[in-house]
Amino acid sequence: MPRVSVEVDGVRYDDDVEPRLLLAHHLRDRLGKVGTPIGCDTSNCGACTVLMDGLSVKSCSVLAVQADGHEITTIEGLGDGRTLHPMQRAFHEEHALQCGYCTPGMIMASLDLRRENADPSDEEIRAGLEGNLCRCTGYQNIVRAVRRAADDMRRSDQAEEAHR
CATH class of the missing domain: 1.10.150.120 ([2Fe-2S]-binding domain)
Incomplete structure (x- = not known):
């Protein structure tokens, strides 16, 4: 299994992932980032949009292995925990x-x-x-x-x- 190292909301994660695992499922199921909903799994709705190195991507159309070495920001990574972005x-x-x-x-x-x-x-x-x-x-x-x-x-x- 490929090993990925990805920074999500300022925290580095190193995980073994299936080559076909979608970033959306990795974020939700493995990292607990459930603020990123999965709407369609076909990249049509955009509900699963996150920032990868500051650029918006639909996480249901990106494989977790493609995120290796990148910085991901989810909705949970905005704000400072006390105030809204x-x-x-x-x-x-x-x-x-x-x-x-x-x-x-x-x-x-x-x-x-x-x-x-x-x-x-x-x-x-x-x-x-x-x-x-x-x-x-x-x-x-x-x-x-x-x-x-x-x-x-x-x-x-x-x-x-x-x-x-």
Whole structure:
């Protein structure tokens, strides 16, 4: 069995894995990262989106062996344990979730979108989240949440830069 070494939410894990084991199943079943839901196992819904080296990937379409040597961030790795990450907070404050099943993937994809574009328009947000499906919300509040978080994060970045 191949041995993988992967950093997940700041913790290094070394595990023997089956060559065909999906990253989503490794995260949930082996590492206990159950905040990453499995929606479809076909990469259509995006619920299982995580960040791999800062880029969003659908963990149901990545083998655990492909994550060897990489840094994975799950929804549980955001925030500091006491306060929500600005993107999580914006999703909460803008009521951008109903059942919540798609929310972890939406948040993780939104962080990658924000990394690429610090000030996305509504159209750019919709395009950036195209691979993440929500069956409950109608997307209006999701777009509003991403825009709010991007604004909050940009202001925070500017404040930090001004203090340097």
